[in-house]
Amino acid sequence: xxxxxxxxxxxxxxxxxxxxxxxxxxxxxxxxxxxxxxxxxxxxxxxxxxxxxxxxxxxxxxxxxxxxxxxxxxxxxxxxxxxxxxxxxxxxxxxxxxxxxxxxxxxxxxxxxxxxxxxxxxxxxxxxxxxxxxxxxxxxxxxxxxxxxxxxxxxxxxxxxxxxxxxxxxxxxxxxxxxxxxxxxxxxxxxxxxxxxxxxxxxxxxxxxxxxxxxxxxxxxxxxxxxxxxxxxxxxxxxxxxxxxxxxxxxxxxxxxxxxxxxxxxxxxxxxxxxxxxxxxxxxxxxxxxxxxxxxxxxx
Numbered sequence: 001x002x003x004x005x006x007x008x009x010x011x012x013x014x015x016x017x018x019x020x021x022x023x024x025x026x027x028x029x030x031x032x033x034x035x036x037x038x039x040x041x042x043x044x045x046x047x048x049x050x051x052x053x054x055x056x057x058x059x060x061x062x063x064x065x066x067x068x069x070x071x072x073x074x075x076x077x078x079x080x081x082x083x084x085x086x087x088x089x090x091x092x093x094x095x096x097x098x099x100x101x102x103x104x105x106x107x108x109x110x111x112x113x114x115x116x117x118x119x120x121x122x123x124x125x126x127x128x129x130x131x132x133x134x135x136x137x138x139x140x141x142x143x144x145x146x147x148x149x150x151x152x153x154x155x156x157x158x159x160x161x162x163x164x165x166x167x168x169x170x171x172x173x174x175x176x177x178x179x180x181x182x183x184x185x186x187x188x189x190x191x192x193x194x195x196x197x198x199x200x201x202x203x204x205x206x207x208x209x210x211x212x213x214x215x216x217x218x219x220x221x222x223x224x225x226x227x228x229x230x231x232x233x234x235x236x237x238x239x240x241x242x243x244x245x246x247x248x249x250x251x252x253x254x255x256x257x258x259x260x261x262x263x264x265x266x267x268x269x270x271x272x273x274x275x276x277x278x279x280x281x282x283x284x285x286x287x288x289x290x291x292x293x294x295x296x297x298x299x300x
Contacts, residue, residue, distance in 0.1 A: 085116030089133025
């Protein structure tokens with residue numbers, strides 16, 4: 001079982017600070033020169049590159065980034081759509097932007113592009129029209145993805161349940177649309193993350209391996225983001241060993257890719273490097289345990 005890092009874990013370092021919820025750490029990173037070097041230092045297998053955090057339409061930069069990733073031997077996924085994606089299937093300009101970005105996956109040597117159809121901005125609006133319109137848009141997008149040999153991976157983005165994501169996958173009906181499973185966002189949608197993984201595992205090609213915890217006092221689970229802040233993997237409520245076993249049984253070939261967003265106390269006072277490193281160490285232990293069990297079964 002491989003491990004990875006999504007660059008969104010360092011969103012503050014790339015200049016995205018949640019207003020009223022986070023402080024600016026005063027650190028700024030470059031994707032090629034800082035994030036990739038950190039990923040190499042932790043000996044991970046895969047990285048996910050958020051296109052809003054590097055000049056994804058700059059051919060020269062992308063060529064240099066690809067060379068650096070190739071040199072490091074890192075598999076890669078790129079991400080499009082933060083924060084609201086296709087806006088629940090109602091934004092034609094967003095669809096055009098998605099289609100423009102699909103060829104940018106190959107510019108950095110990626111075969112998988114994580115995408116977003118909606119967000120928590122629209123989660124309390126009727127889901128039926130959002131699902132129907134997202135299917136309509138994604139039927140157009142997968143044609144372009146097929147032309148470029150890219151697989152789109154739709155994330156459960158505090159917008160749809162795993163059942164609804166499955167409805168979108170089946171509605172589009174293309175092998176060019178698969179799933180980016182976000183473990184923490186499943187719980188933020190009031191689902192058991194292991195059950196969500198079991199439902200989506202046959203279609204999952206990438207993950208956001210996110211652990212979350214609840215606020216100590218006040219608030220409501222209906223506040224799907226602030227009441228369910230993130231924490232290092234292994235410190236929260238998500239059963240990663242259970243999820244990893246489900247993915248293993250489905251012959252998952254991607255990585256358990258750490259993603260951190262709004263950090264809970266006391267971890268918010270730590271650096272991103274500390275929280276990510278702790279998460280990677282924990283996930284490597286799980287991966288080694290599962291790999292050893294699988295090897296034992298094969299040998300017998």
